[in-house]
Amino acid sequence: MRIEELPVDERVKRVIIERGIEELYPPQAKALKSGVLDGKNLVLAIPTASGKTLVSEIVMANKLLREGGKAVYLVPLKALAEEKYREFKAWEVLGLRVAATTGDYDSTDEWLGRYDIIIATSEKFDSLLRHGSNWIRDIKLVVADEVHLIGSYDRGATLEMILSHMLDRAQILALSATVGNAEELAEWLNAELVVSDWRPVELKKGVFHLGELVWEDGKRERYPENWESLAIDAVKRGKQALVFVNTRRSAEKEAVSLSSKVARLLTKPETRQLKELADSLEENPTNEKLKKAIRGGVAFHHAGLSRTERTMIEDAFREGLIKVITATPTLSAGINLPAFRVIIRDTKRYAGFGWTDIPVLEIQQMMGRAGRPKYDRVGEAIVVARTEDPKKLMEKYIHGKPEKLFSMLANEQAFRSQVLALITNFGVSNFRELIGFLEKTFYFHQRKDTSSIEYKAKDIVYFLIENEFVDMDMNDRFIALPFGKRTSQLYIDPLTAKRFKDAFPKLERNPNPFGIFQLIASTPDMATLNARRREMEDYLDLAYEFEEKLYTNIPYYEDYRFQTFLGEIKTAKILLDWINEVPEARIYETYSIDPGDLYRILELADWLMYSLIELYKLFEPEKDVLNYLRDLHLRLRHGVREELLELVRLPNIGRKRARALYNAGFRTQEDIMRAKVRDLLEVEGIGMKVVEGLFRHFGVEMPKGAKKGSKKAERVRKGTLDDFLK
DNA sequence: GATACGGATTTATAGACAGCATGTC
DNA sequence: CTATAAATCCGTATC
Numbered sequence: 001m002r003i004e005e006l007p008v009d010e011r012v013k014r015v016i017i018e019r020g021i022e023e024l025y026p027p028q029a030k031a032l033k034s035g036v037l038d039g040k041n042l043v044l045a046i047p048t049a050s051g052k053t054l055v056s057e058i059v060m061a062n063k064l065l066r067e068g069g070k071a072v073y074l075v076p077l078k079a080l081a082e083e084k085y086r087e088f089k090a091w092e093v094l095g096l097r098v099a100a101t102t103g104d105y106d107s108t109d110e111w112l113g114r115y116d117i118i119i120a121t122s123e124k125f126d127s128l129l130r131h132g133s134n135w136i137r138d139i140k141l142v143v144a145d146e147v148h149l150i151g152s153y154d155r156g157a158t159l160e161m162i163l164s165h166m167l168d169r170a171q172i173l174a175l176s177a178t179v180g181n182a183e184e185l186a187e188w189l190n191a192e193l194v195v196s197d198w199r200p201v202e203l204k205k206g207v208f209h210l211g212e213l214v215w216e217d218g219k220r221e222r223y224p225e226n227w228e229s230l231a232i233d234a235v236k237r238g239k240q241a242l243v244f245v246n247t248r249r250s251a252e253k254e255a256v257s258l259s260s261k262v263a264r265l266l267t268k269p270e271t272r273q274l275k276e277l278a279d280s281l282e283e284n285p286t287n288e289k290l291k292k293a294i295r296g297g298v299a300f301h302h303a304g305l306s307r308t309e310r311t312m313i314e315d316a317f318r319e320g321l322i323k324v325i326t327a328t329p330t331l332s333a334g335i336n337l338p339a340f341r342v343i344i345r346d347t348k349r350y351a352g353f354g355w356t357d358i359p360v361l362e363i364q365q366m367m368g369r370a371g372r373p374k375y376d377r378v379g380e381a382i383v384v385a386r387t388e389d390p391k392k393l394m395e396k397y398i399h400g401k402p403e404k405l406f407s408m409l410a411n412e413q414a415f416r417s418q419v420l421a422l423i424t425n426f427g428v429s430n431f432r433e434l435i436g437f438l439e440k441t442f443y444f445h446q447r448k449d450t451s452s453i454e455y456k457a458k459d460i461v462y463f464l465i466e467n468e469f470v471d472m473d474m475n476d477r478f479i480a481l482p483f484g485k486r487t488s489q490l491y492i493d494p495l496t497a498k499r500f501k502d503a504f505p506k507l508e509r510n511p512n513p514f515g516i517f518q519l520i521a522s523t524p525d526m527a528t529l530n531a532r533r534r535e536m537e538d539y540l541d542l543a544y545e546f547e548e549k550l551y552t553n554i555p556y557y558e559d560y561r562f563q564t565f566l567g568e569i570k571t572a573k574i575l576l577d578w579i580n581e582v583p584e585a586r587i588y589e590t591y592s593i594d595p596g597d598l599y600r601i602l603e604l605a606d607w608l609m610y611s612l613i614e615l616y617k618l619f620e621p622e623k624d625v626l627n628y629l630r631d632l633h634l635r636l637r638h639g640v641r642e643e644l645l646e647l648v649r650l651p652n653i654g655r656k657r658a659r660a661l662y663n664a665g666f667r668t669q670e671d672i673m674r675a676k677v678r679d680l681l682e683v684e685g686i687g688m689k690v691v692e693g694l695f696r697h698f699g700v701e702m703p704k705g706a707k708k709g710s711k712k713a714e715r716v717r718k719g720t721l722d723d724f725l726k
Numbered sequence: 727g728a729t730a731c732g733g734a735t736t737t738a739t740a741g742a743c744a745g746c747a748t749g750t751c
Numbered sequence: 752c753t754a755t756a757a758a759t760c761c762g763t764a765t766c
Binding site for chain 1: 736737738739740741742743744745746748749750751
């Protein structure tokens with residue numbers, strides 16, 4: 001079907017044609033003929049990269065131009081929100097304003113009301129719904145990307161709930177990978193269903209076993225015995241490969257191992273560029289290995305890497321400079337990074353209680369990364385059989401059907417906060433109404449029965465009443481209490497809130513960083529760290545050393561909480577090191593964690609520290625304690641000792657610059673205000689830009705005529721700054 | 727008695743969303 | 752609980 005023939009607004013067609021697209025892919029055409037353009041709900045289950053995004057763009061733009069209102073585009077990852085934001089920006093030529101909102105950006109505020117297309121993570125949108133902004137009622141269309149995540153254990157319930165909320169209030173377009181029960185999903189959403197396995201780049205799938213590569217059609221090829229030859233072969237043919245493994249360590253090991261072989265296939269300029277790239281990386285233990293691999297044209301990719309390294313690797317791979325990436329599942333569902341050949345080394349993974357098969361759905365998502373549109377005619381996805389029976393793998397992952405989706409609403413933790421939100425934020429005022437709402441969910445649609453979830457809901461309501469999140473009046477009507485309402489808006493688990501509340505009396509008597517950090521680390525919202533066997537004794541000793549600083553008792557060895565407790569102590573110690581200005585590299589080494597892990601811990605601790613303070617405010621806070629907590633929060637955010645608190649409040653001054661300034665004798669804001677620019681510039685990490693920012697912050701006017709730009713202006717400004725700050 | 731070696735045993739294992747008010751080196 | 756590789760332990764050989 002040609003774009004020209006589409007029954008949509010002319011302006012929409014024009015934008016798409018200008019993009020160079022004239023013809024729709026078959027599944028796209030089928031989708032657009034399903035009735036979505038007339039406002040019907042649609043479940044679109046087609047492979048990645050077969051044009052789901054374009055369909056949603058057409059539907060969104062057309063709808064907004066014709067009817068006005070807003071469209072919300074839901075994504076599972078922040079990185080995807082950014083990616084979509086860049087793509088959708090193109091629609092601004094038609095006057096459609098695009099905004100992305102995740103936890104990194106703005107919050108509830110009404111500012112989103114000025115936008116037409118709003119991209120948000122599911123959790124963020126859930127949070128927006130809870131805050132009840134005015135513009136919510138203008139939403140005419142909700143696009144749910146990767147809707148199969150409704151079956152994910154920890155995050156599925158959120159997606160299910162927001163769709164339940166929006167079901168009768170807006171048109172729904174659900175984009176899904178191929179799943180076992182797409183019909184069931186479509187029925188629930190009262191939607192048309194379009195399923196297809198058509199791809200713009202043909203996908204060849206096969207299984208590799210001891211040098212023999214068997215394609216799905218039975219054709220065979222011989223290779224050297226080791227699976228690495230598959231990656232090397234791709235590089236020899238001028239292509240790239242993506243290797244999926246199941247542990248970080250494997251990713252690193254295989255990357256280094258492959259790099260020595262790939263290195264021989266590189267051109268001189270490539271080797272030079274790769275060396276430059278490797279040299280530009282920061283020094284830390286993980287990056288040592290990464291540098292080694294990169295010099296040979298290979299990189300590993302996992303969540304331990306910092307944001308900088310990750311994007312650097314992704315960009316270099318897209319450019320074709322890096323030939324092979326070995327990755328954990330970070331890359332399977334995240335940003336769009338296709339390769340000619342996808343090699344799946346592992347089909348099992350360790351899941352807390354043992355080894356489990358990776359679901360067909362996930363393996364197929366990985367395989368879907370094979371084939372670069374515009375570059376490759378076909379893409380190849382190969383599952384490696386190392387210990388498994390190759391026939392079984394072929395049957396299960398190549399010819400087999402993906403699993404059915406199951407509602408995860410009954411997941412205790414998720415359900416607990418959802419029930420609280422229903423009562424405190426969504427006006428559910430008695431138990432009957434609560435059950436009434438649950439009947440709109442996928443859970444109910446799938447089970448046709450609420451008895452077991454009713455039982456759970458009851459338990460949760462008792463828990464909420466007992467802990468003063470909500471109350472019940474004489475007529476069994478729910479009353480939202482401030483504690484409950486705030487908990488729900490802070491988006492923390494009620495259990496976290498309860499733990500905080502219970503600790504307040506002790507905290508008030510004895511506020512101290514270690515105790516507070518252990519408290520934060522003990523909540524279900526914090527990332528868990530495991531104390532390694534040989535570290536256990538050290539952390540136990542540490543716990544006893546700090547015993548009177550803790551707000552909890554040290555569990556006995558036999559206690560089931562013992563292991564997790566030591567993990568909490570480890571986490572608390574890391575945070576303590578952080579605010580005592582221990583260098584990052586030392587932290588990575590001491591605790592054997594990666595940059596990405598530290599970042600994650602700090603991010604969570606920051607959020608939870610804020611939440612702790614907000615909740616403390618509800619319980620007749622003592623002023624001194626409140627200020628103490630606020631200072632500690634600032635220290636945590638910037639990773640500084642107390643003496644730097646004043647400096648760190650200045651713009652563009654963080655951990656390193658504040659320390660440098662302090663050591664150079666600038667200990668207060670006053671010191672800096674009085675300092676000579678020349679002296680400030682002497683300090684490491686302080687340049688003209690930073691000084692300029694300080695200048696502005698102190699409210700000293702920029703001298704006229706000394707605006708940015710010409711060299712002359714620069715000179716003038718430099719000359720006058722001193723005078724102003726003397 | 728110290729050290730080097732090699733086989734046996736033990737250990738550890740993926741990822742990443744949320745508040746709020748603005749900017750690290 | 753299905754695996755696998757690295758780290759560590761431990762006994763033996765060697766100097």
